[in-house]
Amino acid sequence: MAYLILGLVLFLGVHCISIVSPDGRDRLVARLGEGAYKGLYSVVSLVGLALIVWGYALSREAPVMLYAMPGGFRHLAALLMLPVFVLLLAAYLPGRIQRAAKHPMLLAVKLWALAHLLAQSVTGGSLADVLLFGGFLVWAVADRISLKRRAAAGRLRKVPALPAGKANDYIALVGGVAVYLAIVFWWHAAWFGVRPFGG
CATH class of the missing domain: 1.10.287 (Helix Hairpins)
Incomplete structure (x- = not known):
């Protein structure tokens, strides 16, 4: 630990x-x-x-087990994860998704962390889960609050990104969903030994 x-x-x-x-x-x-x-x-x-x-x-x-979630929360977690990779790509692809999310990277981190705290119907929630996913969730919330204050004070730095374009949203959407499907059905089990949908 x-x-x-x-x-x-x-x-x-x-x-x-x-x-x-x-x-x-x-x-x-x-x-x-x-x-x-x-x-x-x-x-x-x-x-x-x-x-x-x-x-x-x-x-x-x-593991030091702290909690267990009902089995249905695994499906809620999978739903919360769906926009995560779209938002990650949108952070660097200026378009309508980026404008709507305002800070898509932080929103992606919050959804990822919350989804993994809720998904513990598979393995059970441990102290390590709370530290890891809870830590990132708290950081993302704190950074979002900080960004509002920095924006009001005119202290925001520009994040490197590709030129804005209409195709960016389609690239983020298609690419993000493709990465999501690859992780859910193959990579997550291969890398972490856990199948998001069981089996």
Whole structure:
């Protein structure tokens, strides 16, 4: 569990810089330089992500069970997951989906985290599940609130994205649904040993 917690602290910690201090990123860039800041940010994020994956895998060997959801919640979770990959693609493909969602990446993270907290009718909800998915859910909510404040203060940075176009929504929709189907029917079982629809 310690590796999972350390990974979450590192990964979510670097992603909380602007939440904790709206000008924190700019101060670090001024002190370290743009390249050094991005390099350090990337390394800490990757180390954190690796520790999260490793720590979560270790926690499944001796889980500390906290709760179990009714079987039907698995289907609700699958429904919540359907727009997640569409939103992830829409974050970088400006169009109507991106405008409607406002912050599609954060909405995707919230839906992903909530879906996985509800999906525990398959394996049961463990302390590791609450730490992992609950941690990301809390971070996404906090970042969304922070973004509103930063927008009001004129401190939002532009996120790199492809040029806007009418085709972007179709690409996000078709691509997102394709990724969803691939994960549900093949990749999730291969990578994580859990079939979302059982079997």
